[in-house]
Amino acid sequence: MSDLMEKAASPQLSRRTLLKAGALAGGGLTLTASIPMVARAAAGAEPAEAMLNAFITIAPDNTITIVGKNPEIGQGIKTSLPMLVAEELDADWDQVRIVQADADMAKYGPQMAGGSFSTPMNWMPMRQVGAAGRQMLLEAASRRWGVDSAKLQTRLGTVVDPASGRSLTYGELASEAAKVAVPDIAKVPLKDPQDFKIIGRAIGGIDSPRIVRGEPIFGVDTQLPGLVYAAYERSPVFGAKLVSARLDAVKAQPGVIDAFVVEGNGNAEQLVDGVAIIAKNWWIANKAREKLEIEWDNGEWASHSSAGYDKKARELMAAGKPEEVFSSEGDVDAAFASAAKILEAEYSYPFLAHVPMEPQNCTALCKDDGSIEMWAPSQTPQGGQQGVAQMLGLKPEQVTVHVTRMGGGFGRRLTNDYMHQSAAIARKMPGTPVQLIWSREDDVRSDFYRPAGWHRLRASLDENGKLTGFDDHFITFDLGDGAYNPAAMAPDIFPAKFVPNLRYAQSKLKSAVPMGALRAPSSNALSFVTQSFLDEVAQEQGSDLPNLMLELLSTRGPFPDTQGFVGMQPGFKPARAKAVIEKSMQMGAWGTPSAEGRAKGFGFYFSHMGYFAEVVEASISDRGQITVHNVWAAGDVGSHIINPFGALNQVEGAIIDGIGQAMSLAVEIEGGATVQSNFHDYPVPRMPVTPNIEVEFIKTDYSPTGLGEPALPPVIPALVNALAALTGKRVRSLPIDGKALV
Template identity: 50%
Template structure:
């Protein structure tokens, strides 16, 4: 059954404007669309070839976008893969966002830059199977072998006679034909691609720039009320007292109630819900609560306390050894030059421009949810377990997300909305404030690294020691707070030691764009630069030497392809004019860094100018990337790389979440700024094509830009940046 809900469109469409059934493999296809009426009419009478593809009599092909769209362009690029193998003209393609349905679509999530590598082969086969079905339908109609036919831009052509039939005229005839084995259908050669590899604008771009409703925050339902949910500043603290009557007395407030909640920081936490006729009424009611919170152990934690404890731990023996190769102590004693340095980085918030929100309706024992989520199925399971519902009684419609960066991998806002909707008895839209979003994040963890390293007389790194102080306990680190024993330069230094100590933490943490790597690249590439300086070596040539002569190190899944990394280093060296950096004016420097993460190899150079006041101006960024043999959508790929670099610069220059008395201090963009357009540098991007499977690139472009900037500042000033965000007062001359 295809259920389209064009309730978010202009023109006052009814909630259920179109209801039609299509059988796919003996099952039901359930899809949610916020397409306009004109689009629904355009694709009326369409026949489903499989769970992803419908073909209308007029030749318009509707392709389902299986994964959440959070701005990374996946709603466009994954259907491009299907459309290519289907052999349909892109202008005749329409795209709908699929509902959460793991039985039909498998894993549906946005995270880890995994959409392309996980779906590349499967979605090509989806398109190829649909194409084969249309060819078979034509062959039956023409009483000829299927091998006598070919396809071209939405038509099947009989090669010998030139006879043609449109996909629209053939689609209904596919219903009675056997479905080809996906493993046997031929796939196109890359040289024949007409869609893949061509720059395509994001499918929704016109709707976005003209303000048509697409996002979770835009959802409207008949009879819908609005909700806010107040939680303790200290994560997980219970409600001690709240003036519910004062909130109920506010005009427009319908319901006010306390939620007991639990202790799982990723689930439903204690709080007070206020439901009103408008969000403003609910917000005013919340302001009247005057909530007091119970004591909680986390209230004793602070950034200052973490800093102090990290220094204490660094002075003593580590709690745990992560890796030990060779004899680091002996190598340090025998080194020609040694360097010691302490690095630190702060907690970071995700700050998507669309705050967390969710619309939910509970009716007849079933829950229906409209959510801008990166991870819908775990959200469905969370709602089921918290509310005592069967997962099959919960439907999750995925709306477009106004940014995510990993924040929407957690579904706390979804379970809050579901709980409130069940209590309210009507559809409810929960909307967080910006302050809610910043105070109740799953922060990128802070961390501390205490390095010792040595180089020999020939400029080789002979010793590397890192005492990593992070958060967690003896058995496990906090979410996204760990470091793998294979993290570069592990396996590239003969005498290598990586140790770990942990600090207890009651602050929720989680993945933020390029989780782990966004911090580890800063410290490791910064310290590599320090060793290069100690060796008197060109920082880029020093890195080339460190990567060595072996093309690969280690085995899958922990293999590191040094040859690919050297390829992007060579490319960025040429792009940036690295050899001519000595001609830069005083106070201007270039820095280089590289990093491997999320299957992508990236090297970046930053050119930055430091004024006598200490102000830093990033003048240009160069990025060389190796993400395999195929860029699906060059326009989207360019946007992702440039956006990652800009976000990384924001992290380096401005952003820090400080914990005091167990709560986040920063609350809005006034004290947690983003890089503004006027200060954003040009970002030049080159994709180095290599014969490896295509990978994602929304995340791996971010980590190198931070150390590249810090290394550029050192080149310009001679002053090292060992903690973030950059303190420009220390750069004054």
């Protein structure tokens, strides 16, 4: 890929970068880089300057410590970002040590794990930090030997003089390098990609050996002197208010230290009304909840249910009068009036929970001066820090957040309600560290759910079978005017811009159900709807979905690049989409019949700047038992796969997640509360449902993007389209009811 294209697509360091060098006590070098980067918090916002920091420390024994600034939730970012630094530093990976950064906006800029943003935000800045350190080490060797630094080389943590054969380790040079003038960061040369030795190398997760050994690195493992444990009882009905609770009965239980009411602040993302129970261990605290005779004012929300939402949504779709049109091209009504054939279908999908393996937890210590120290497994630790400070009337710098390893997140830990609960409890117990742990039931019933949704779709075909019009009346939820709306549908969702006459309209339902981002937010639902309905269109044409997609994608050229959250990012490129579609067809032998009793289905989606096309091969028994045998996935996430080991894990995990969502997962609301409570009635996918998965990446001339999300959306329509090919019956509502297909 050209340097020009790569620089246009990724944030970089500049002359305004604040790069500092310093000597370590006992010798060595520490390198700090404060990296200005243009960012936007939300669509439509004016660009604002944000800061990213990376730290390199080189000890005399040649140990190189690199700070992993972003939270690690299993996506491998604690390994892959330091790989970028180490590559350009020309370090010996075996001598690299990685430590997790605390939450600190001033030092590190945005620290988050979500939206597959970590790679595109850090691809160039982390490399430039490493390259600057390498340049300073070369200059230190140049001064010692009296040789032009341009004639020196670096190899695996050493500086070499090819002419004389002399060499010095980075550790031997570190103290001198600390006195070298910081180079102009905009002019620091980067490696030619063909010389990469660490980027592109399959490296196991840096924490994996520690996890296998059972070392206490997760949030729930936090231990402090004098630690006590807390359980938090909140209303099962969303939006309810606490009326009364029998605290004396709870306090009388053996091992219970205290119990008290915590008043909410009216913000479900921070603090809802509840009762905190403090005990010597968590089991005692959790068990004592049974003694609470608690009364709630459930208000109007106690009448809400999934069945009620579904009934109202179907009435709105049948009425055919959307509240608003949010995307329109051409003359949709004229296209349908002149159509030779009109297809109609209604699609729906349920609420979904996140259920990470490690339930929500947080440890907090309120100090004598009123400041708070926290140990939090958060995907947005800085958001939690700011929110806790605001809730408690503190300055952000009075809230210290140590970021712990997370046992999964999938978007749940983007919302920091558990941090606010922990801080509110600790505030009432100054000087005593308190660890709040949710039960699995708390975790399922107190989530920020993937929103349910309903779509009434219509497509018009002319006398030649060409798709001339597309209409979607979307029934969603009114979540107010926040910066991010997980129930929203973007106006440019495919096939927008590829069908001459298109209209997206919506109507909204009221609800108190908390909703948030779940892995591949919006895309995990909309892919099912749009790709499944387009499969119906293709069938009516006498074609198939991948060929219809290729036809539609051929109607226009690339979309312009845009200013986004990660700086300038490439617009949608039809050629990239076509390439992964064709690759997946080749991988899955599309067009070749499957074995008897099996069929193949296809799905494509562009999500979080990544392009994925997938072919699924499935079967169904005469009792409706669905088996996914094979998934062939082709992806394009840019010019480099930083860590192939981690990349494969992300794609395989996303595909398994998608299969689980399609086949068995749904959260039902009844009486204003969640019906499901644990894994027995929310059966996440396990080993027996895991198919054979083959993954291939197409490398293109674009800066690398993330892999946490984009592989998930296509597998859901690919599966339901395979079942349609197999049974002749369409799946238009999730999760799949296998018995209805036989």
